Amino acid sequence: MRLSSGVPATLPENVRERLEAHYRRRGFRRTPQRETIVAAAFSSEEHFTADELWERARSIDPRTSRATVYRTISFLLDADLIREIDLSQGQAVYDPNFVEKPNHNHLVCVDCGRMIEFEDSHLEVFHECLTRRLGFLPSRQNLRIEACCETLRTTGRCAHLIEARIKGKRLPGRRR
Ligand SMILES: [Zn+2]
Ligand SMILES: [Zn+2]
Known part of the structure; x- marks a missing residue:
């Protein structure tokens, strides 16, 4: 912190x-x-x-x-x-970053709990088109991607996972 x-x-x-x-x-x-x-x-x-x-x-x-x-x-x-x-x-x-970045998105690693924020103007255009095509006016948008940890998969260990365990953090966990 x-x-x-x-x-x-x-x-x-x-x-x-x-x-x-x-x-x-x-x-x-x-x-x-x-x-x-x-x-x-x-x-x-x-x-x-x-x-x-x-x-x-x-x-x-x-x-x-x-x-x-x-x-x-x-x-x-x-x-x-x-x-x-x-x-x-x-x-x-709770996320305090929407004031500065109203349309930011999250990628969450289901293995190690790492969370990455990202913005993408292509994604915004895409969401806008999609919403209008469905007959709506877009108001707010954000995407959440669940992903698997590439570092963990290839090397068998991930510093972030170790840190999360030490801190006793709850991990998102796979849904399958
Ligand atoms: Zn955020
Ligand atoms: Zn990881």
């Missing part, structure tokens, strides 16, 4: 703007604890579970409560500042 030098003093400009508009719209009070959690959520491009966010927030302010983390996650989802993504890990994972 990249949080060694603390939280950036300022949030990315477009995140800040959308956040403030949402505070006004919902009539929510800004509390230091909520601000801490928001800063923690956007301190890195990494996806997070609720507990991971709680851990990050507590490294900034140890008094952060778990309940406030859950409430802030709902608030950020409602503001469309983060999105819940399906990584087939059986637990909710």
Whole structure:
């Protein structure tokens, strides 16, 4: 987790703007604890579970409560500042990168759990054409590809898998 030098003093400009508009719209009070959690959520491009966010927030302010983390996650989802993504890990994972990259896609390795984000303009054109051909107007799009780890298949070992096991991460697992 990249949080060694603390939280950036300022949030990315477009995140800040959308956040403030949402505070006004919902009539929510800004509390230091909520601000801490928001800063923690956007301190890195990494996806997070609720507990991971709680851990990050507590490294900034140890008094952060778990309940406030859950409430802030709902608030950020409602503001469309983060999105819940399906990584087939059986637990909710949140992605803070859709503000900067609204149409990004995910490739998930079912063997080692590695997740790669990618954007592709050809894919966007393709999705657009496909959606219109079916008689709809596209609004948002993202693709998730499940794949097998090439490194693991060819060499029998994968540093990412070892790391995931050490950290006790849940792996997506094959569906076959
Ligand atoms: Zn993402
Ligand atoms: Zn791998």
